[in-house]
Structure formats: structure tokens, C-alpha cells
Amino acid sequence: MLLSLEDLTTVFPSASGPVRAVNQVSFSIDRGEVLAVVGESGSGKSVTALSATRLVPQPPAIIESGRALLDGEDMLALPMRKMRRLLGRRVAMLFQNAFAALHPLRSIGDQLLETIVLHREVSRSDALRIGVDLLRSLGFVDPPALMKRYSFDVSAGDAQRAMLAFALAGEPDLLIADEPTSLLDAVAQDEILTLLKQIQARTGMAIWLITHDFGVVSRLADRVVVMYGGRAVESGPVDALLGEPRHPYSRGLIASVPDANARGRLRQIPGEIPDLARLPAGCAFRARCDRAQTRCGSDEPVALPVGDGRTARCWLYSDAA
Numbered sequence: 008m009l010l011s012l013e014d015l016t017t018v019f020p021s022a023s024g025p026v027r028a029v030n031q032v033s034f035s036i037d038r039g040e041v042l043a044v045v046g047e048s049g050s051g052k053s054v055t056a057l058s059a060t061r062l063v064p065q066p067p068a069i070i071e072s073g074r075a076l077l078d079g080e081d082m083l084a085l086p087m088r089k090m091r092r093l094l095g096r097r098v099a100m101l102f103q104n105a106f107a108a109l110h111p112l113r114s115i116g117d118q119l120l121e122t123i124v125l126h127r128e129v130s131r132s133d134a135l136r137i138g139v140d141l142l143r144s145l146g147f148v149d150p151p152a153l154m155k156r157y158s159f160d161v162s163a164g165d166a167q168r169a170m171l172a173f174a175l176a177g178e179p180d181l182l183i184a185d186e187p188t189s190l191l192d193a194v195a196q197d198e199i200l201t202l203l204k205q206i207q208a209r210t211g212m213a214i215w216l217i218t219h220d221f222g223v224v225s226r227l228a229d230r231v232v233v234m235y236g237g238r239a240v241e242s243g244p245v246d247a248l249l250g251e252p253r254h255p256y257s258r259g260l261i262a263s264v265p266d267a268n269a270r271g272r273l274r275q276i277p278g279e280i281p282d283l284a285r286l287p288a289g290c291a292f293r294a295r296c297d298r299a300q301t302r303c304g305s306d307e308p309v310a311l312p313v314g315d316g317r318t319a320r321c322w323l324y325s326d327a328a
């Protein structure tokens with residue numbers, strides 16, 4: 008096992024009480040595995056990743072409890088100096104907006120070489136060779152020309168492919184990609200997804216993929232975690248989970264996607280995500296659930312096994328239900 012999150016909880020203080028953005032989340036990622044995390048906006052997908060890597064700003068965030076074990080070592084307990092060294096080398100991040108990540112007044116090459124020098128501890132001339140090879144492997148026909156350019160001068164797709172080069176510069180074991188293609192047109196999106204798949208197959212790098220798009224999930228993921236209201240409510244292998252979701256929330260999300268290969272965005276489920284500062288007793292999905300029972304109003308569901316290495320936090324699957 009490469010990464011294991013155990014009962015991770017992150018809160019944001021607010022006037023109406025602590026917002027439980029990440030609520031006792033547990034899941035793991037094997038070496039070379041692609042794990043997709045899906046869920047509506049505000050369900051805690053990004054804050055989970057930012058907490059595990061200590062990139063969430065503290066304050067305002069408070070990582071209240073939990074562990075994030077990378078090869079058995081708790082990233083949450085590492086001295087910050089060691090954590091900074093680890094980021095980029097063993098765990099790298101790819102975000103949605105490449106233009107926000109790139110410095111507008113420095114050339115792409117200048118920034119890339121700096122990143123390579125930092126993570127690989129090589130000379131500037133070795134970094135240049137590595138950078139050119141890296142960009143070529145990502146489909147850039149003329150890497151030196153790209154390196155001379157500035158972020159405002161390239162397309163969104165090229166900027167995101169360049170960001171992928173930054174992420175791969177340290178040869179990480181795990182890439183955390185948060186909505187890496189959601190701002191791109193279909194062609195650029197396809198290009199990035201194909202590259203991610205190729206890199207993962209070639210290098211055995213694991214990917215923690217955060218997305219709204221079930222088309223992306225079915226193309227890339229081995230396993231899926233569904234988040235709702237700060238909780239991981241269901242997890243399992245991609246085909247089983249997309250084919251036969253168990254949690255009523257997952258069923259609602261997946262219901263409108265005609266088949267696993269179709270491009271499909273998450274469907275709107277009637278009702279709203281509960282106020283994370285005033286979570287109701289029992290199951291947070293209860294008010295929107297068409298299968299709710301009396302017990303759901305008082306007892307918070309625990310993660311129950313639902314077959315084939317799958318779990319669901321839902322009382323439908325308790326023997327007592």
C-alpha cells in the first residue's frame with residue numbers, strides 16, 4: 008500500500024461552529040493504482056487532498072485528527088521541512104488552473120528547470136536535458152521553443168501539459184490531480200487523460216484523481232471513492248461501483264450516466280448538501296434519501312462491507328436494518 012488515509016478530519020472554524028469539511032475519511036491507494044474521488048461541489052474532495060499533503064492553510068483549517076501514511080510514514084506528523092522535501096519528489100500535485108500555477112513574468116522553461124534542479128538535485132545543464140526529454144515525452148514537438156514562452160502565450164491545453172511536466176519533474180510515486188481537465192476543451196482534455204494513462208502505465212506512478220466527470224472516472228480509475236458532506240460514503244472497484252452503486256447517494260449520482268464509457272457529468276440530486284457546521288444527527292444524506300429509515304435520523308452510518316472489497320456508509324447494508 009502506497010498511501011493510507013485513516014480517519015482524517017479537517018475543520019474550518021466559523022461563526023456557526025466548526026465546518027467539518029473532511030469528516031473521518033479513510034481510504035487507501037496502492038502503488039500504481041488510479042483512485043478517483045467523486046462527489047458534488049463542497050463535498051470535501053479538495054480539502055481531503057490538501058490536508059493529507061499539509062497544503063491546506065492552517066489557520067484557518069485545523070487538521071483535527073487522523074493519519075496520512077505514505078509507505079507507512081505519517082505525513083501529518085513529519086516536520087514541515089521534511090514534508091516540503093517530500094512534496095514534488097514522492098507526492099506531486101496537478102491542479103485545475105495551470106495559468107494560476109505558472110508565474111506570468113517568467114518563462115515556462117525557467118520555472119521548469121528550477122523545479123527539476125530542486126527535486127532532482129542536478130545541475131542546470133542536466134536539468135535542461137531532463138526537461139527537454141520530459142516535454143518531448145508529453146507530446147511537445149519543439150521543447151526548447153515552448154521553454155522560451157510565457158504562460159499567457161500558450162493555450163490552456165499546452166499550459167496544463169506543461170504543468171504535468173512540473174508534476175513529473177521529481178518522478179513522484181503519487182500524483183494528486185484535482186480536476187486536471189475540467190477547464191479544458193474536449194480535445195485538450197482527451198490529450199491530458201491519454202498522457203496520464205500512458206505515464207501511469209509506463210512508470211507505475213499512482214494517481215489520486217479528483218473529478219466530477221464519470222467519463223474521466225471510467226477511462227482512468229481502478230477504484231472509486233464517493234464523498235458526500237465531508238465523508239467517504241462508498242468505495243469500490245470502478246466497474247462494480249459504476250455498474251451497481253450501493254449507497255443511495257452514489258445511485259443518484261450515477262443514475263443519469265447511460266453507460267460507463269459515456270462522458271457524463273454528475274447529475275443534480277434534489278436537495279442540498281447539509282450545512283457542514285450544523286450536521287444533523289444520523290446520516291447527513293437522510294433528507295435527500297429515498298430509502299431513509301427511522302434509524303438514519305439518529306445513528307450515523309458506519310462503513311459496512313457490501314461485497315467485492317466494497318464498503319458503503321449506509322444502514323441499508325446492516326444486518327439489523
Ligand SMILES: Nc1ncnc2c1ncn2[C@@H]1O[C@H](COP(=O)(O)OP(=O)(O)OP(=O)(O)O)[C@@H](O)[C@H]1O
Pocket residue numbers: 019026028046047048049050051052053054055067283
Ligand atoms: N478556506 C476555507 N475556509 C472555510 N471553509 C472552507 C475553506 N475551504 C473549504 N471550506 C469548506 O470545506 C468544504 C469542502 O470544500 P472542498 O473544496 O474540499 O470541496 P470539493 O469537494 O473539492 O468541491 P469542488 O468540487 O467545488 O471543488 C466546503 O464546502 C467549504 O465549506
Ligand SMILES: [Mg+2]
Pocket residue numbers: 052053054185
Ligand atoms: Mg475541489
